[in-house]
Amino acid sequence: MDLRQLEHFVTVAEEQHFTRAARRLNIVQSGLSTSIRTLEEELGADLFLRSTRRVDLTAAGRVLFLEAQRVLSAARKAKEAVFAIQGLQRGRLTIGMAQTLSPFVDLPALLSRFHADYPGVEIRLCQGASPALCTKVRDGRLDVAFVPMFGGSLDGVSSELYVCEALVVACAPAHPLAGKDDLTLASLAESTFVDFQPEWGTRPLVDHAFAEAKVERHVAFEVNDMRSLLDLVSFGLGIALLPERMVSAQESLSNAPGGLALARLAPPEICWEMAVIYAGRNEPVSAAASAFLALLPPAQE
Known part of the structure:
Protein backbone atom coordinates (compact mmCIF):
# COMPACT_ATOMS: atom_id res chain seq x y z
CA MET A 1 0.00 0.00 0.00
CA GLN A 86 12.67 25.78 0.91
CA GLY A 87 11.00 29.19 0.80
CA LEU A 88 7.77 28.00 -0.88
CA GLN A 89 9.57 27.04 -4.06
CA ARG A 90 7.12 24.16 -4.34
CA GLY A 91 3.88 23.10 -2.69
CA ARG A 92 0.15 23.51 -3.04
CA LEU A 93 -2.41 26.06 -1.87
CA THR A 94 -6.06 24.94 -1.70
CA ILE A 95 -8.71 27.61 -1.10
CA GLY A 96 -12.47 27.39 -0.64
CA MET A 97 -14.87 30.25 -1.23
CA ALA A 98 -18.55 30.98 -0.83
CA GLN A 99 -20.48 32.45 -3.73
CA THR A 100 -20.88 35.81 -1.96
CA LEU A 101 -17.13 36.53 -1.64
CA SER A 102 -16.47 38.71 -4.70
CA PRO A 103 -17.80 42.10 -3.45
CA PHE A 104 -15.53 41.92 -0.40
CA VAL A 105 -12.36 40.17 -1.59
CA ASP A 106 -10.87 40.41 -5.08
CA LEU A 107 -9.74 36.81 -5.02
CA PRO A 108 -8.49 36.60 -8.63
CA ALA A 109 -6.22 39.60 -7.99
CA LEU A 110 -4.93 38.07 -4.74
CA LEU A 111 -4.24 34.73 -6.40
CA SER A 112 -2.43 36.51 -9.22
CA ARG A 113 -0.19 38.28 -6.70
CA PHE A 114 0.43 35.02 -4.85
CA HIS A 115 1.31 33.22 -8.08
CA ALA A 116 3.73 36.01 -9.02
CA ASP A 117 5.45 35.71 -5.62
CA TYR A 118 5.41 31.90 -5.45
CA PRO A 119 5.22 30.55 -9.03
CA GLY A 120 6.20 27.05 -7.95
CA VAL A 121 3.17 26.63 -5.66
CA GLU A 122 0.17 24.97 -7.30
CA ILE A 123 -3.13 26.79 -6.60
CA ARG A 124 -6.44 24.99 -6.35
CA LEU A 125 -9.80 26.69 -5.80
CA CYS A 126 -13.29 25.37 -5.12
CA GLN A 127 -16.64 27.03 -4.44
CA GLY A 128 -19.34 25.68 -2.14
CA ALA A 129 -21.69 26.21 0.77
CA SER A 130 -20.34 26.99 4.23
CA PRO A 131 -20.89 23.53 5.85
CA ALA A 132 -19.14 21.70 3.00
CA LEU A 133 -16.19 24.11 3.02
CA CYS A 134 -15.85 23.80 6.79
CA THR A 135 -15.76 20.01 6.51
CA LYS A 136 -13.04 20.16 3.85
CA VAL A 137 -10.91 22.50 5.99
CA ARG A 138 -11.37 20.26 9.02
CA ASP A 139 -10.43 17.16 7.00
CA GLY A 140 -7.33 18.82 5.52
CA ARG A 141 -8.67 18.96 1.95
CA LEU A 142 -8.59 22.79 2.04
CA ASP A 143 -5.93 25.00 3.59
CA VAL A 144 -8.16 28.02 4.04
CA ALA A 145 -11.71 29.07 3.15
CA PHE A 146 -13.85 32.20 3.12
CA VAL A 147 -17.29 31.38 4.53
CA PRO A 148 -20.36 33.23 5.82
CA MET A 149 -20.65 33.08 9.60
CA PHE A 150 -23.99 32.31 11.16
CA GLY A 151 -24.97 30.68 14.43
CA GLY A 152 -21.66 30.98 16.30
CA SER A 153 -18.24 29.41 15.81
CA LEU A 154 -17.58 26.61 13.35
CA ASP A 155 -16.62 23.37 15.10
CA GLY A 156 -13.18 21.91 14.48
CA VAL A 157 -11.66 24.91 12.70
CA SER A 158 -10.19 28.27 13.67
CA SER A 159 -11.94 31.37 12.37
CA GLU A 160 -11.20 35.06 12.04
CA LEU A 161 -13.99 37.54 11.30
CA TYR A 162 -13.17 39.37 8.08
CA VAL A 163 -16.35 41.22 7.05
CA CYS A 164 -19.31 42.56 9.03
CA GLU A 165 -21.93 44.48 7.04
CA ALA A 166 -25.55 45.40 7.72
CA LEU A 167 -28.27 44.11 5.41
CA VAL A 168 -30.29 46.58 3.34
CA VAL A 169 -33.49 46.19 1.32
CA ALA A 170 -32.85 45.99 -2.44
CA CYS A 171 -35.82 46.86 -4.63
CA ALA A 172 -36.77 48.37 -7.97
CA PRO A 173 -36.60 52.20 -8.15
CA ALA A 174 -40.38 52.42 -8.57
CA HIS A 175 -41.09 50.19 -5.57
CA PRO A 176 -42.96 51.90 -2.68
CA LEU A 177 -40.12 51.04 -0.28
CA ALA A 178 -37.37 52.68 -2.40
CA GLY A 179 -35.40 55.24 -0.39
CA LYS A 180 -37.19 54.62 2.90
CA ASP A 181 -35.39 54.42 6.26
CA ASP A 182 -36.13 52.79 9.63
CA LEU A 183 -38.11 49.91 8.15
CA THR A 184 -39.06 47.07 10.48
CA LEU A 185 -39.27 43.45 9.46
CA ALA A 186 -42.98 43.58 10.26
CA SER A 187 -43.37 46.33 7.65
CA LEU A 188 -41.96 43.91 5.03
CA ALA A 189 -44.39 41.09 5.84
CA GLU A 190 -46.69 41.89 2.91
CA SER A 191 -43.84 42.17 0.41
CA THR A 192 -42.87 39.49 -2.09
CA PHE A 193 -39.27 38.33 -1.63
CA VAL A 194 -36.60 37.08 -3.96
CA ASP A 195 -33.99 34.99 -2.15
CA PHE A 196 -31.45 32.21 -2.43
CA GLN A 197 -32.28 28.55 -1.98
CA PRO A 198 -32.57 27.47 1.68
CA GLU A 199 -29.20 27.14 3.44
CA TRP A 200 -27.48 29.06 0.63
CA GLY A 201 -25.83 32.50 0.75
CA THR A 202 -27.56 35.01 3.03
CA ARG A 203 -30.79 32.97 3.22
CA PRO A 204 -30.18 31.35 6.66
CA LEU A 205 -29.42 34.74 8.23
CA VAL A 206 -32.57 36.36 6.79
CA ASP A 207 -34.77 33.37 7.69
CA HIS A 208 -33.47 33.48 11.25
CA ALA A 209 -34.08 37.23 11.57
CA PHE A 210 -37.72 36.89 10.51
CA ALA A 211 -38.22 33.88 12.78
CA GLU A 212 -36.78 35.81 15.75
CA ALA A 213 -39.12 38.72 14.96
CA LYS A 214 -42.04 36.26 14.67
CA VAL A 215 -42.83 37.66 11.22
CA GLU A 216 -43.78 35.47 8.27
CA ARG A 217 -42.62 36.45 4.80
CA HIS A 218 -43.47 35.27 1.31
CA VAL A 219 -40.51 34.05 -0.79
CA ALA A 220 -41.86 33.64 -4.31
CA PHE A 221 -38.56 33.34 -6.20
CA GLU A 222 -35.64 31.12 -5.11
CA VAL A 223 -32.39 31.21 -7.10
CA ASN A 224 -28.79 30.05 -6.78
CA ASP A 225 -26.87 33.06 -8.06
CA MET A 226 -26.69 36.75 -7.27
CA ARG A 227 -27.20 38.06 -10.78
CA SER A 228 -30.50 36.20 -11.25
CA LEU A 229 -31.66 37.38 -7.84
CA LEU A 230 -30.98 41.06 -8.54
CA ASP A 231 -32.38 40.87 -12.07
CA LEU A 232 -35.68 39.67 -10.61
CA VAL A 233 -35.56 42.45 -8.01
CA SER A 234 -34.72 45.15 -10.56
CA PHE A 235 -37.70 44.15 -12.73
CA GLY A 236 -39.97 44.74 -9.73
CA LEU A 237 -40.85 41.11 -9.06
CA GLY A 238 -39.82 41.24 -5.41
CA ILE A 239 -37.44 42.66 -2.83
CA ALA A 240 -34.34 41.17 -1.20
CA LEU A 241 -32.32 41.66 1.98
CA LEU A 242 -28.62 41.77 1.14
CA PRO A 243 -25.35 43.44 2.20
CA GLU A 244 -25.11 46.77 0.38
CA ARG A 245 -21.80 45.98 -1.31
CA MET A 246 -23.31 42.87 -2.88
CA VAL A 247 -25.98 45.03 -4.47
CA SER A 248 -23.53 47.70 -5.64
CA ALA A 249 -21.13 45.13 -7.11
CA GLN A 250 -23.85 43.46 -9.19
CA GLU A 251 -26.00 46.46 -10.14
CA SER A 252 -23.96 47.22 -13.27
CA LEU A 253 -24.57 43.65 -14.50
CA SER A 254 -28.35 43.86 -14.22
CA ASN A 255 -30.39 43.40 -17.39
CA ALA A 256 -33.10 45.83 -16.23
CA PRO A 257 -32.88 49.41 -17.53
CA GLY A 258 -34.13 50.92 -14.26
CA GLY A 259 -31.39 49.58 -12.04
CA LEU A 260 -31.86 49.11 -8.30
CA ALA A 261 -32.81 51.18 -5.28
CA LEU A 262 -32.17 50.67 -1.57
CA ALA A 263 -34.13 51.03 1.65
CA ARG A 264 -32.71 50.69 5.16
CA LEU A 265 -33.82 48.85 8.26
CA ALA A 266 -34.32 50.35 11.68
CA PRO A 267 -31.79 49.38 14.38
CA PRO A 268 -30.72 46.90 15.55
CA GLU A 269 -29.06 46.01 12.26
CA ILE A 270 -28.96 42.51 10.83
CA CYS A 271 -25.24 41.96 10.33
CA TRP A 272 -23.89 39.64 7.66
CA GLU A 273 -20.49 38.25 8.63
CA MET A 274 -17.82 36.47 6.65
CA ALA A 275 -14.83 34.72 8.19
CA VAL A 276 -11.54 33.20 7.12
CA ILE A 277 -11.26 29.64 8.47
CA TYR A 278 -8.35 27.22 8.71
CA ALA A 279 -7.39 24.08 10.62
CA GLY A 280 -4.48 25.37 12.72
CA ARG A 281 -5.12 26.54 16.26
CA ASN A 282 -3.36 29.91 15.99
CA GLU A 283 -2.43 30.05 12.33
CA PRO A 284 -2.89 27.91 9.20
CA VAL A 285 -0.92 24.68 9.21
CA SER A 286 0.13 25.30 5.61
CA ALA A 287 3.01 27.67 4.93
CA ALA A 288 1.42 28.49 1.58
CA ALA A 289 -1.85 29.46 3.31
CA SER A 290 0.01 31.70 5.76
CA ALA A 291 1.77 33.44 2.86
CA PHE A 292 -1.54 33.89 1.03
CA LEU A 293 -3.35 35.34 4.05
CA ALA A 294 -0.52 37.82 4.53
CA LEU A 295 -1.59 39.34 1.19
CA LEU A 296 -5.16 40.00 2.39
CA PRO A 297 -6.17 43.62 2.96
CA PRO A 298 -7.28 44.52 6.54
CA ALA A 299 -10.55 43.13 7.86
CA GLN A 300 -13.63 45.13 6.89
CA GLU A 301 -16.18 46.33 9.46
Missing part, protein backbone atom coordinates in the same frame (compact mmCIF):
# COMPACT_ATOMS: atom_id res chain seq x y z
CA ASP A 2 1.38 3.41 -0.94
CA LEU A 3 0.20 7.01 -0.89
CA ARG A 4 -0.72 6.97 -4.57
CA GLN A 5 -3.04 4.00 -4.06
CA LEU A 6 -4.67 5.76 -1.11
CA GLU A 7 -5.15 8.89 -3.21
CA HIS A 8 -6.75 6.80 -5.94
CA PHE A 9 -9.04 5.11 -3.40
CA VAL A 10 -10.13 8.39 -1.75
CA THR A 11 -10.85 10.02 -5.12
CA VAL A 12 -13.05 7.12 -6.26
CA ALA A 13 -14.87 7.20 -2.89
CA GLU A 14 -15.51 10.95 -3.23
CA GLU A 15 -16.62 10.80 -6.86
CA GLN A 16 -18.54 7.49 -6.48
CA HIS A 17 -17.59 6.84 -10.09
CA PHE A 18 -14.43 5.41 -11.69
CA THR A 19 -14.61 7.48 -14.87
CA ARG A 20 -14.99 10.80 -13.04
CA ALA A 21 -12.25 9.82 -10.59
CA ALA A 22 -9.87 8.90 -13.42
CA ARG A 23 -10.58 12.23 -15.11
CA ARG A 24 -9.92 14.11 -11.87
CA LEU A 25 -6.68 12.21 -11.29
CA ASN A 26 -5.66 12.60 -14.94
CA ILE A 27 -4.99 8.88 -15.40
CA VAL A 28 -6.57 6.24 -17.62
CA GLN A 29 -9.52 4.40 -16.10
CA SER A 30 -7.92 0.98 -16.59
CA GLY A 31 -4.91 2.11 -14.56
CA LEU A 32 -7.17 3.38 -11.79
CA SER A 33 -9.14 0.12 -11.72
CA THR A 34 -5.91 -1.87 -11.50
CA SER A 35 -4.67 0.31 -8.63
CA ILE A 36 -7.90 -0.21 -6.66
CA ARG A 37 -7.97 -3.94 -7.39
CA THR A 38 -4.35 -4.31 -6.21
CA LEU A 39 -5.20 -2.44 -3.00
CA GLU A 40 -8.19 -4.70 -2.37
CA GLU A 41 -6.07 -7.80 -2.94
CA GLU A 42 -3.42 -6.53 -0.53
CA LEU A 43 -6.02 -5.82 2.16
CA GLY A 44 -8.00 -8.98 1.47
CA ALA A 45 -11.30 -7.07 1.36
CA ASP A 46 -13.62 -5.49 -1.18
CA LEU A 47 -13.61 -1.72 -0.75
CA PHE A 48 -16.43 -0.83 -3.15
CA LEU A 49 -19.86 -2.11 -4.14
CA ARG A 50 -19.85 -1.66 -7.91
CA SER A 51 -22.83 -1.05 -10.16
CA THR A 52 -23.23 0.28 -13.70
CA ARG A 53 -24.15 3.76 -12.43
CA ARG A 54 -22.00 4.33 -9.33
CA VAL A 55 -19.78 2.75 -6.71
CA ASP A 56 -20.39 2.80 -2.97
CA LEU A 57 -18.09 2.03 -0.07
CA THR A 58 -18.32 -1.29 1.72
CA ALA A 59 -17.98 -1.45 5.52
CA ALA A 60 -14.25 -2.07 5.06
CA GLY A 61 -14.10 0.80 2.57
CA ARG A 62 -15.71 3.23 5.01
CA VAL A 63 -13.12 2.38 7.66
CA LEU A 64 -10.24 2.77 5.21
CA PHE A 65 -11.69 6.04 3.85
CA LEU A 66 -11.39 7.78 7.23
CA GLU A 67 -7.87 6.50 7.83
CA ALA A 68 -6.75 7.24 4.28
CA GLN A 69 -7.89 10.86 4.60
CA ARG A 70 -5.81 11.22 7.77
CA VAL A 71 -2.75 9.62 6.17
CA LEU A 72 -2.95 11.78 3.05
CA SER A 73 -3.47 14.91 5.13
CA ALA A 74 -0.45 14.05 7.32
CA ALA A 75 1.69 13.34 4.25
CA ARG A 76 0.68 16.64 2.70
CA LYS A 77 1.50 18.54 5.90
CA ALA A 78 4.90 16.86 6.02
CA LYS A 79 5.58 17.98 2.45
CA GLU A 80 4.41 21.50 3.22
CA ALA A 81 6.80 21.67 6.18
CA VAL A 82 9.71 20.83 3.89
CA PHE A 83 8.50 23.24 1.22
CA ALA A 84 8.26 25.99 3.84
CA ILE A 85 11.94 25.52 4.63
